[in-house]
Amino acid sequence: MKLCSTIPEVRAACRAVRANRKRLALVPTMGALHEGHLSLVRAAKAQCEAVAVSIFVNPTQFGPTEDLSKYPRQFDRDRQLLEKEGVDILFAPSVDEIYPNGQVTWVLVEGLSEKLDGRSRPGHFRGVTTIVSKLFHIHEPDAAFFGQKDAAQLAVIRRMVEDLSFPVEIVACPIVRESDGLAMSSRNAYLNPEERGRALVLQRSLQQVQHEFQAGERTSAQLISAAKKVFAREPQVVLDYFEIVDPETLDPVERISQKTLVAVAAYVGSTRLIDNTVLDR
Numbered sequence: 001m002k003l004c005s006t007i008p009e010v011r012a013a014c015r016a017v018r019a020n021r022k023r024l025a026l027v028p029t030m031g032a033l034h035e036g037h038l039s040l041v042r043a044a045k046a047q048c049e050a051v052a053v054s055i056f057v058n059p060t061q062f063g064p065t066e067d068l069s070k071y072p073r074q075f076d077r078d079r080q081l082l083e084k085e086g087v088d089i090l091f092a093p094s095v096d097e098i099y100p101n102g103q104v105t106w107v108l109v110e111g112l113s114e115k116l117d118g119r120s121r122p123g124h125f126r127g128v129t130t131i132v133s134k135l136f137h138i139h140e141p142d143a144a145f146f147g148q149k150d151a152a153q154l155a156v157i158r159r160m161v162e163d164l165s166f167p168v169e170i171v172a173c174p175i176v177r178e179s180d181g182l183a184m185s186s187r188n189a190y191l192n193p194e195e196r197g198r199a200l201v202l203q204r205s206l207q208q209v210q211h212e213f214q215a216g217e218r219t220s221a222q223l224i225s226a227a228k229k230v231f232a233r234e235p236q237v238v239l240d241y242f243e244i245v246d247p248e249t250l251d252p253v254e255r256i257s258q259k260t261l262v263a264v265a266a267y268v269g270s271t272r273l274i275d276n277t278v279l280d281r
Contacts, residue, residue, distance in 0.1 A: 001083050003090050007138055010091040014052060014139050017088070022049035026141035026168075028132060031055040032072035032186035033081050036176040040145040041085045043173050052089035052139055053082055059095060060103055061127030072189050091139070098134065107133045109156045109163070115250040116152040116263055117274065120240050128153055129160050136166050143169040147176075149183050151261055151276045155250055175275070177203075183275045190271040199268045201234040202275040205242065209262050213279050218256045220244040227264070240265035240272065247278065257281070 004010035017024050025044035029037050044051045055078055062068040075092065082090055106126050112118070113125035136144065146154055158170050176184045181203040182196075191199060205227040212226050224242055231239050244253050247261040256279055263276040 001079075001087050001090055003079070003092065005091075005093055006097055007093070010052070010089060010093075011138060013089045014141075017050040017052075018140070023142045024048060024139070025051045026135065026139045026144045027051065027053045028135050028144065028146075029053060029055055030057045030071065030186065031078050032074050032189070033078045034176075034184045034186065034188075036147055036149065036184040038081065038085055039176050040147060040173050041082065041087060043171065044143070044145045045086060047171070048143060050088045051086075052091060052141065053087050054091040054093075054135055054139075056091075056093055056098060056131070058098075058127060058131045060099070060130060061124050063121055063123060066121070067187075067190075070190075072186055091135075098131070103130070106130050107160060107164075109160050112152075112156045112159055112250055116241065116243065116245070117265065118152065118156075120265060120272075125153070125156050129156060132157055133160065133164070133166075136161075136168055141168055143171055145171045145173055148172050149175045149185070149274065149276065151247065151263055152250060155248055158248070181207075183273070185273060187271055187273065191268060195269045195271065198234055198237050199271075199273055201231055201237050202264050202266055202273060205230040205264055206262060206275060206277045209244075210277060210279070213256070220252070220254055220256065223256075223262070227262075231266070238267040240267060244279075 002013050004013055025048035027040045027044055057071050059068055107129040108126045109129055118125045154172055161170055182199055208226050208230050209223045212223055217223055227242050242264045245251055245261050246253055253260050260279045261276055262279060265274045
């Protein structure tokens with residue numbers, strides 16, 4: 001595995017891959033890797049001849065009161081995991097390498113970036129789309145792999161790629177869960193044992209919606225009401241949002257008649273977690 005810390009280094013490494021006519025995949029991450037990230041790497045390896053992974057805790061997607069300073073950083077462990085998975089290129093730049101003169105130029109997907117997590121975290125998706133566009137420009141991948149857990153992020157990135165004509169295929173990979181159903185997240189490490197148990201309410205609320213849907217309920221208001229009753233039984237978990245939306249536009253759906261995204265975010269202690277499921281006819 002070739003380790004690159006500068007933009008010229010990783011550009012040269014990616015250029016060498018393309019010179020050999022190999023299909024290049026990119027898996028952007030912020031490190032603190034878990035099985036969810038590794039599932040993206042395996043999917044990338046199955047579809048492409050070469051895989052690049054980036055590890056960069058991007059400061060521009062964190063708000064002033066969010067967890068940038070304490071976000072888990074485990075680079076040596078991450079590097080070893082990626083070597084075992086057979087990753088070809090690891091790009092691990094410093095903040096100064098990515099933003100040498102600060103940041104005054106932004107990529108913003110208007111109309112999507114203010115919804116779901118974007119509404120709860122103002123400026124978050126502006127930071128995400130800016131760094132992802134930079135990584136696409138630096139690596140020039142044929143395909144990029146993202147987890148379905150970040151469904152709103154997926155919608156925003158897909159629209160950015162469409163609008164800016166990036167020659168990259170966006171591949172969404174299934175949510176990977178712990179044995180008890182909790183969606184894997186680097187932020188799960190923040191949870192103490194009691195909070196870890198309470199966090200399962202996110203998955204239970206989605207399961208309740210799936211149950212009601214399978215029983216014939218199609219009205220979003222009724223499904224959301226059923227989910228909120230599940231949260232009411234876990235009062236120490238603070239619901240941020242529970243919404244049923246179009247997976248591409250993130251607009252609310254009143255009645256389900258086609259593929260629909262059910263998305264939830266909640267605070268377990270001071271830790272904000274997200275999860276989702278998809279309903280389909």
